[in-house]
Amino acid sequence: MSPQLQAVRGMNDVLPAEIGAWQHLERVLGGLLHDYGYEELRVPVVEHTELFKRSIGEYTDIVEKEMYTFEDSGGDSLTLRPEATAGIARAAISNGLLRGARLKLWTAGPMFRHERPQAGRFRQFHQFSVEAIGFPGPDVDAELIALGARLWQRLGVTRVRLVLNSLGTSAARAQYRGALQTYFQAHEAALDADSRRRLQGNPLRILDSKNPALRALIEGAPVLTDYLDEESRQHFAALRTMLDGLGVTYTINPRLVRGLDYYSRTVFEWISDALGAQDAVCSGGRYDGLISQLGGEATPAVGFALGIERVVELIRQAGTAGQSRPPAVYVIANGALAEPRALQLAEQLREALPGQGVQMNLGGGSFKTQFRRADRSGACLALILGDAELDRGMVALKPLRREAGQSECPLPDLPARVQKMLQEESWTST
């Protein structure tokens, strides 16, 4: 195969065999978001590069080395969105939605990051992004998390658990960051190369290190929780009380930090042990400072992003994915007169039995071939029209899902007869 016919690295096709799980997730989560009062909005896939630099943070990995950035023919620097929150915040500002805002919004679609692909990580991947804007209290945080818990329940996905932390205000975090730097600088000799590099840029990331050699050192480090400002402490305590009241179980991980700079106070992550190294399935948190930072009226907000490919994998493992639905009837036609007539019959059946699925044999083939296709289509009934039947003004019908002989019925009675036979075969549509 010529190289130019390959898909771009890390950008995958979703084939019919896998689309059932995607549609299942989209239906269930779409319904759930409606139940919780969230409304869909759609924002562009491309934004000004500046938006992401100012929101995600100029010195994050995403902005420094993972964005698809290009100059358009007008000379503007544009970027394929690496995440959706920034675009939603921008949309709320530029459409004047913020005055006294109480917005509950969601969007879904492709995101782009130039990373090395691996299990659960792709260069074009898909997210649901859910945002509550204009709600300051911990009650939204709790409700958003409850929404997640209900989603796993409705999907029949069990291997996920919730991890929770509070980052405090940016001032509190800066203070903590200083303390962390002092601590790790004192033990610099014990650090690995990666961590030494993070020491200046982002010492919080050292806490996330998977290097077992650093475990003891990290456990001895100052804990973010001890540096929380009083208001954040109360916010977090209230959230925990609400989650306890809702029966949502969680563990607190004081070392949970997010890779995007705009988070403050509540951060959470639903993680799974069934996905390999990329275990975060859905994560988010509060970003009270983002909107004012982007030039909008100061508005608190909280939200999460859910990785569709990763959840689809969990659905696949749980075996709760929707199977593709076979047609109810497969129409077999043989003969110069019968073929055009069969096309008409198929249309008549589609008119009379909407939603049932009537598949017409296309492209000819022997009777044997057509029957094999009928069988493999998974259809409940084969409808047979040859010139012999046509001469008698009849059609033959044969159940395919059990051993049974075929019967004939007069052409005008066909729709009623098919409906009756589908009932007798206890064939369920939907």
Added chain:
RNA sequence: GUGGACGUAGCUCAGCUGGUAGAGUCCCGGAUUGUGAUUCCGGCUGUCGCGGGUUCGAAUCCCGUCGUCCACCCCA
């Protein structure tokens, strides 16, 4: 960006220490001149990822490159 494993038919794979490719499956036809399983018979498809090197000779050895998978990093 770094490391490891792997690229052979549409799909799953075999091919030992170099002698220019094979099985299963799928698809098509027939046995059954109009009936889906199974069985039997027959048929179709390969620039052995790509480029270069070593050799009389390379799917096999070497180098490069592209891609896939997994991990690091990072994150959904």
